[in-house]
Amino acid sequence: MIWLVGNRGMLGMAVDRRLQSQKLEHVATDLDLDITDGRRVQAFANPLDLSWIINCSAYTAVDRAEDEPEQTFRINAEGVRNLALTARRKEARLLHISTDYVFDGRKEGAYLETDTPNPMGVYGSSKLQGEIYICENIASHVILRTAWLYGHDGNNFVRTMLRLFREQDEVMVVEDQWGSPTLADDLADIILHIITREKSHYGIFNFTNEGRTNWFEFAAMILELARKYHIVDRELQLIPIKTNQYPTKALRPANSYLSKEKIKQVFKIPVRSWQEALDGVKAMNRKAASRYTDWRLPNILELESLVDIYSHSPAMPPNHPFARIADGYWSSTTSVYEPSYAWVLYTLDGAVGVGYKAKPDFYAWVVRRR
Numbered sequence: 001m002i003w004l005v006g007n008r009g010m011l012g013m014a015v016d017r018r019l020q021s022q023k024l025e026h027v028a029t030d031l032d033l034d035i036t037d038g039r040r041v042q043a044f045a046n047p048l049d050l051s052w053i054i055n056c057s058a059y060t061a062v063d064r065a066e067d068e069p070e071q072t073f074r075i076n077a078e079g080v081r082n083l084a085l086t087a088r089r090k091e092a093r094l095l096h097i098s099t100d101y102v103f104d105g106r107k108e109g110a111y112l113e114t115d116t117p118n119p120m121g122v123y124g125s126s127k128l129q130g131e132i133y134i135c136e137n138i139a140s141h142v143i144l145r146t147a148w149l150y151g152h153d154g155n156n157f158v159r160t161m162l163r164l165f166r167e168q169d170e171v172m173v174v175e176d177q178w179g180s181p182t183l184a185d186d187l188a189d190i191i192l193h194i195i196t197r198e199k200s201h202y203g204i205f206n207f208t209n210e211g212r213t214n215w216f217e218f219a220a221m222i223l224e225l226a227r228k229y230h231i232v233d234r235e236l237q238l239i240p241i242k243t244n245q246y247p248t249k250a251l252r253p254a255n256s257y258l259s260k261e262k263i264k265q266v267f268k269i270p271v272r273s274w275q276e277a278l279d280g281v282k283a284m285n286r287k288a289a290s291r292y293t294d295w296r297l298p299n300i301l302e303l304e305s306l307v308d309i310y311s312h313s314p315a316m317p318p319n320h321p322f323a324r325i326a327d328g329y330w331s332s333t334t335s336v337y338e339p340s341y342a343w344v345l346y347t348l349d350g351a352v353g354v355g356y357k358a359k360p361d362f363y364a365w366v367v368r369r370r
């Protein structure tokens with residue numbers, strides 16, 4: 001039995017989807033089981049026959065952490081220690097996610113797992129303390145240090161950029177912080193690979209997508225793909241700026257570039273480039289992204305569940321004749337409506353429905369009578 005902790009976070013959702021699709025016996029918790037409550041953690045684990053605990057939970061608000069050091073350490077250090085002690089007691093293994101922020105970014109070249117950490121802020125310090133507690137308390141651990149994580153769920157850089165590209169004429173992005181983006185799906189694949197192997201290897205491993213870039217180049221690639229997939233069709237200017245032009249409460253490492261040699265050799269895995277991984281950006285424009293793998297017509301059952309998801313109702317695109325496609329359902333298609341609204345609920349005279357993008361230049365709506 002696997003226990004996934006933090007299954008409602010960005011990475012946790014990606015891992016949960018894989019545990020489900022691979023039909024691996026697991027339980028999953030998030031804030032409903034506060035990991036800072038050691039007794040509850042123990043009581044929850046007691047009846048379970050655990051093989052792995054996967055910890056995707058964390059306090060991840062890097063800037064807010066500067067104002068909330070106690071809460072940050074409670075979750076990222078004390079909470080992690082609770083999980084480590086529980087894993088040891090249950091003779092289970094612990095897979096934990098850590099961060100490039102344990103480093104100060106002053107190294108030239110790629111960071112190795114053996115480099116000495118020196119965090120610049122509360123978040124990085126708390127994550128480092130979590131690592132230390134794990135190493136002190138349980139030998140059978142895998143700590144994956146990752147960086148610049150983004151995915152279909154949660155708030156992340158790619159989704160923020162897609163929103164800004166729609167809203168602003170000028171978007172400024174820092175060009176002097178270097179690292180590698182990581183698609184949550186790719187990290188989730190590695191996590192599944194590690195926990196399903198017969199032979200275990202323990203210790204600290206770096207994992208990001210391959211290639212070194214900066215936030216500005218990353219944003220430029222997102223814009224290029226957003227244009228290619230007609231997510232953004234308007235004119236806008238992407239402007240490179242320096243870190244000191246965009247002050248934040250917490251300092252960020254100038255160099256976050258992590259070497260992947262160790263994880264590639266030990267676990268015999270290929271790591272794809274960040275550009276290739278980012279191609280999935282087309283899927284990130286959808287509001288119900290996690291449910292679909294490509295643009296296609298939802299079937300009636302999926303439509304029902306989408307209808308349940310949406311509560312807002314922007315204006316119906318004008319002048320679209322509706323054709324009956326099934327009992328109680330009508331659809332309408334067009335190739336001209338605003339392309340950035342790929343998934344929207346419409347209401348019209350007591351009808352509800354979903355708008356979707358079927359192909360890059362083809363939009364369709366399905367509507368159900370109430």
Ligand SMILES: NC(=O)c1ccc[n+]([C@@H]2O[C@H](COP(=O)([O-])OP(=O)(O)OC[C@H]3O[C@@H](n4cnc5c(N)ncnc54)[C@H](OP(=O)(O)O)[C@@H]3O)[C@@H](O)[C@H]2O)c1
Nearest residue numbers: 006008009010011030031034035057058060097099146149
């Ligand atoms: N995001 C990045 O760029 C990045 C970079 C490097 C490393 N990482 C690491 O990668 C891992 C996954 O990050 P993520 O971006 O997927 O995080 P996330 O989206 O913020 O998800 C973390 C989850 O943990 C939950 N949580 C917070 N406190 C908890 C507690 N006391 N007990 C149980 N659950 C709790 C959160 O709930 P609430 O949201 O309701 O608080 C959230 O659902 C973390 O370890 C993070 O440090 C992230």
